[in-house]
Each structure stands twice: as structure tokens, then as C-alpha cells.
Amino acid sequence: MPQTPLSARTTTRRIHRLLVIGLIVITAITATLIYPLLKSSSSAPSPSSSAPFALDSLDRAHHGALGEADGVVPDGVTVFDDAVPAVANLDPNLLTALRQAAMDAPDDRVEFYVYSGWRSPDYQNHLLHEAVSEYGSEDEAARWVATAATSPHVSGDAIDVGHSDATAWLSEHGAQYWLCQIYGNEAWHYELRPEAITHGCPRMYADPTQDPRMQP
Numbered sequence: 001m002p003q004t005p006l007s008a009r010t011t012t013r014r015i016h017r018l019l020v021i022g023l024i025v026i027t028a029i030t031a032t033l034i035y036p037l038l039k040s041s042s043s044a045p046s047p048s049s050s051a052p053f054a055l056d057s058l059d060r061a062h063h064g065a066l067g068e069a070d071g072v073v074p075d076g077v078t079v080f081d082d083a084v085p086a087v088a089n090l091d092p093n094l095l096t097a098l099r100q101a102a103m104d105a106p107d108d109r110v111e112f113y114v115y116s117g118w119r120s121p122d123y124q125n126h127l128l129h130e131a132v133s134e135y136g137s138e139d140e141a142a143r144w145v146a147t148a149a150t151s152p153h154v155s156g157d158a159i160d161v162g163h164s165d166a167t168a169w170l171s172e173h174g175a176q177y178w179l180c181q182i183y184g185n186e187a188w189h190y191e192l193r194p195e196a197i198t199h200g201c202p203r204m205y206a207d208p209t210q211d212p213r214m215q216p
Contacts, residue, residue, distance in 0.1 A: 066122065066126060068085055070122055071086040071089070071116065071118050071119035071153070072123065073086045073115065073116055076113070077113065078111065078112055079102050080102070086114060086118050087114055087117050089117070089118035089156050090117050091155075091156045091157050094159065094192045097177045097178050097179055097192055098161075098177075098179065100177055101170065101174065101177040101179060105169050105173075110169045112162075113166065115160040115188055116153060117158075117159045118156040119151065120154070121148035121154055124145075124147070124151050124153060128141060128145045128146070128148075130145075142214070143185065143207040146208055146214055152191060152213070158182075159191075161190055167181075167187045170190060174196075175200050175201050178192050178194045178196050178197055179191075179192065180196050181204060182205065183205050184205065185207045186208075
């Protein structure tokens with residue numbers, strides 16, 4: 001029996017209500033699934049949060065007269081950025097080893113970023129001053145920042161590597177490239193040790209104050 005105009009309108013309204021209810025349900029389910037992912041992403045720490053104290057506090061603050069020419073490193077610099085003095089002024093053998101490791105690391109989806117490399121004496125002294133202010137004494141600051149006269153960064157013989165996946169990769173594979181972590185309290189600090197290829201990396205110092213090179 002054919003529907004009357006009234007029953008047709010009633011059916012149409014019911015279909016419309018069902019469509020609206022369905023849309024509401026789908027929206028609620030989507031929000032339930034996506035919100036935790038967005039929340040997790042927004043609360044995740046930035047890669048720079050694992051940077052060494054002095055670099056994290058100073059390199060993202062006002063430097064006064066200090067700049068890239070002194071070794072200040074902008075965000076996102078890699079070991080292949082020759083235009084950045086902190087990279088270009090590294091010891092050539094250290095830089096070659098770093099770049100070879102960096103070319104192999106992407107096989108494990110790892111990229112090498114530079115937190116700090118070569119530094120001018122002025123920059124190193126500024127970092128030390130900042131560390132003394134932060135830690136409250138020269139003795140405590142010396143566990144993290146060397147003087148300009150003793151720092152391997154000033155001579156271009158050390159690099160601070162990021163992020164944490166890169167330091168983890170180097171801790172496992174670095175000896176194959178002559179690259180060794182030198183201090184137990186600085187997972188980011190690497191220097192060249194050619195003997196590591198056959199004998200492994202030397203035993204780490206607890207911190208720079210235990211390194212004979214740091215003694216006055």
C-alpha cells in the first residue's frame with residue numbers, strides 16, 4: 001500500500017535523526033581515539049631537552065657579543081654543516097670520523113646533531129662563568145665546563161652530539177670510528193681515540209675533574 005505524505009515525512013524525519021545520532025557517535029569515537037595521541041605529542045620533551053646544561057641555558061639565551069663566529073650553534077645543525085664555525089673548525093680527523101659514522105647511522109634511523117663543537121676562548125670562558133653561577137662554586141662547575149686553557153672544545157678536539165638516540169648509537173658503535181665518550185657524566189661529549197678501533201674505548205673518567213688534561 002503506498003505511503004501517505006504524512007507517513008513519508010515521518011520516515012524522513014526518523015532517517016534524519018538516525019543520521020545525526022550516527023554523526024555524533026562517530027565524532028565522539030574519533031575524539032576518544034585521537035585526543036590521547038595529541039596530548040602525548042604536546043607533552044613530549046623537545047630533542048634539545050637532553051642537551052648539556054651550559055648549552056641548553058646559554059645557547060638559547062642572550063649571548064651579548066657572542067655568536068656563531070665564537071662557536072655558538074643554532075638549532076638543527078648537523079656534522080655536515082660546513083658553514084657553521086663550530087663544525088668547520090673541528091679537527092679534520094675528528095670531523096671525518098664523525099661524518100663517516102653519521103653516514104652509517106641512518107641505517108638505524110639515527111641522525112647526528114651538533115650541540116657544541118669548536119668554541120672560541122671567549123665563549124668557553126662565558127660558559128664557565130654561567131656554570132659557576134648555576135652550580136654555586138668553581139669546583140662544582142669544573143665537573144661540567146673546563147677552562148679555555150684546558151677545554152678540548154677550544155682546540156677543536158671535542159664535540160657534543162645530540163640527540164639521545166645519536167649518543168646511544170655512538171656508545172655502541174663509536175669505537176669502530178675512533179669515537180669515544182670520555183666522561184661518565186657527559187653522554188654527549190665525544191673525542192677521537194684512534195686506538196679504539198683495536199683496543200676499544202678507554203675507561204671513562206667520572207667527570208672532567210678526573211681528567212689529567214684538566215689539571216692546572
